[in-house]
Amino acid sequence: MAFFFAQLLTGLANASSLFLVASGLSLIFGVTRIVNFAHGSFYMLGAFIGVTLMEVLPGHFGFWGSILLTGLAVGLIGAIVEIVVLRPIYRAPELFQLVATFGVILVIQDLTLMIWGAEDRLGPRAPGLRGIWRIFGEPVPKYDIVLIAMTPFILFGLWYLITRTRLGVLVRAATQDREMVGALGVNQAWLFTGVFALGSALAGWGGALQLPKGGADLLMDFNIIGTIFVIVVIGGMGSLPGAFIAAVLISVLNVLGVTYLPSSTLVLMFVVMAVVLIIRPYGLLGREEVAGEHGQVGAPETPIRPYGRLGQAVIAGLLVLMALLPLVADQFLLILTIDMIVFALFAASLHFILGTGGLVSFGHAAFFGGGAYAAALLVYHFDTPMEIAFLFAPLAAGLLALGIGWFCIRLTGVYFAMLTLAFSQLVWSLAYQWRAVTRGDDGLISIWPTDWLSGTVPYYYFTLILGVGGILFLRHVIHAPFGYALRAGRDSPRQAEAMGIDVKRIQFAAFALAGVMAGLAGGMFVFSKGSVFPTELEIAASFDALIVVFLGGVKTLAGGVVGAGFMTVVEDWLTRLEYWRLLLGLVIIAVVIIAPEGIVGSIRSAWARYRGTGDEEVAK
Amino acid sequence: MSEILRVENLKKSYDGFVAVNGVSFGVAKGELKALIGPNGAGKSTCFNMLTGQHRPTEGEVFLDGENITGRKTRDVWRKGVGRTFQITGTYQSMTVIENVQMALMSHHRKLFSMMPRAWKLYRDEAFEFLDTVAMADQADRPCSVLAYGDLKRLELAIALTHRPRLLLMDEPTAGMAPSARIELMQLVADIVKDQGVSVLFTEHDMDVVFAHAHHIMVLNRGELIADGSVTEVRNNPQVQEVYLGGGTLFKEEDAHA
Structure with a gap:
């Protein structure tokens, strides 16, 4: 019992930092509607800046002063990011900003690496709080008790700020109706900047406060972002008390999970989130988001038409060139093109539900990786011939989608996104932790195609036919009654x-x-790589697809394919360089700012302007 | 005259607030009937219970004798009830004619079809519906650039595509210019006459109501206070008192003036 109680205290202590970070994310989302993937990066910055300041400033004052200053510094960085990166693209389609925040993640990762180096930093102990207290005979670090004691004050402080101050009134008003707040003469731009800075500062404080318990490393941005999203969603978007309850719940569950069910740690919180969302679709304390409450941002999508003669000729020409490619290209270029086609089909499938269906899935990699694993498992365990195993890839992924979809489809908006993320994490953890079957992170290897496809050139044609066929089929469906019904919904x-x-x-x-x-x-x-690892099922893999769909243009039919092609080529060039993340991040941010409608969307607008036709033109 | 719609003791309450309190009425076949009442009287709530957006707390709805209480919106539509909304909800990413074609695809149960090109389907039929509401010349414009009055007419065309037995129109002329209002309601009146559709509509513009409605119902604070012919309702002292504040604006001679 005493042990259990001690564990409870550890969980509560962990919750304080998580709550700070989560409330920042919730605040930013509530007011600006930005799904800020970079929130974990601000948390990481908080940790690194905190460590540095604590090394410089001595004593009690130094420790607590460092934490305070860290929050202010990260808040300032947040404000700069908001002004430079996000402010130019508020009028872009909904959720487009998440692409920019993804670019910010990459930039901050490499900048952190440049400034602080690759080594993990151990956080300094808090002065005067180095030891432990015994509670019911169990040792509990003094710092944990202080954190637990502080958390109610943090909650109260934030609650006071949001419910009792003028800024709080503005924030709550903007959360409900941004346009109206603007109409009442509030300078939205600065309100957004202020809120973004405050949210970032909270993340920075969270990062600095956890230093004595953890430290600073370069992976902590991605490690925390999943947890933070889970907390915000379980609590209910925009609810501070909800975020608090969820932070406590998740932290305590994590501590207990580590002790009693070590193999469950990776999925435990996602299981909890899935259960909560299935029972309460808007989180514990969240309110239903009324559809269209926040209004469509940006211009409405233009009516779709299949390409005219010119467009068809260009596509046909491109396909002929691709068919002739093996005559001139070396092995390397062929493999790159295979990667590109595979990624393009993956992106096109996400674009189909995201663009045409309006369903933002954060877990699409579950089906890509799920299909890959289904085929690989058959080959690996049963020596199934490739011809048969390959068929099981789409089949198994389809069945998986039926299962996951049955739960997710009833939700909407960001809750739908988070539940798909939760399920994809479940699939990922299966691949990662069920070692007897999947070999965990050793992956499944020697999954090679059958003899007649074993050369690069035959496999290239195999990919070309199936990949392009799949993409064209999806396009055809979009133009069919089913696609129209999907758009109607x-x-x-x-x-x-x-x-x-x-x-x-x-x-x-x-x-x-x-x-x-x-x-x-x-x-x-x-079958092109000969192996599959759990990385294909990771959140990052889902996000990759999401990024290229938005980058290509979510409101255009070719967006996913073009975005995937662009990204494959750019990544191929940049990853040869040392600080490729920084450059890739900057490229993404630049594209986002220059082409807020995505690559295809912006080219189309420019073309329309060049030809001097208005929006009304619909090609017959 | 037999009834297409019969409503018995319809009631809707939200956490103790009673929005619609025990309303009973009928709509005869081939009738153009108005449901009027001040803002917040419960007109839209009533409509939403008839077409399945809301589930009634109590009461029953019969369509041509069949109990359709609490049926889903899409089922009610399949049973032959058309509906237009106070705030239009057309498909912004489609052209005008595609909006009508979409309804036709649903009517012909082609929604899961993945092979044919959607914009080729039922195009001629869709044109006829657009022609009925004088929108044929705008068929290929994107829906997002239409003027508000045109959207209202498009919505009417969409509501007619499955040849409804009953059409519910929630403030069909709201936000339109006065001349356009009369025109639109004349159109509706013609459709009632030509196609034998029954129409129940809510409206704030009394010119429109008195010019076209065969019968009028008055809803106030969730209760039906009058249901009768135009003259009966106009001379009903309770209606004058409650709904019009007892003003003289509403004497018969004024209406004809």
């Missing part, structure tokens, strides 16, 4: 239901189809 669910369309069923079917196509891409992937 996205544009106006109410109107769709009022003309007999079962919106959820259409979305469910689309989700499954996207899963099948992602699985197909996964199957092509595994």
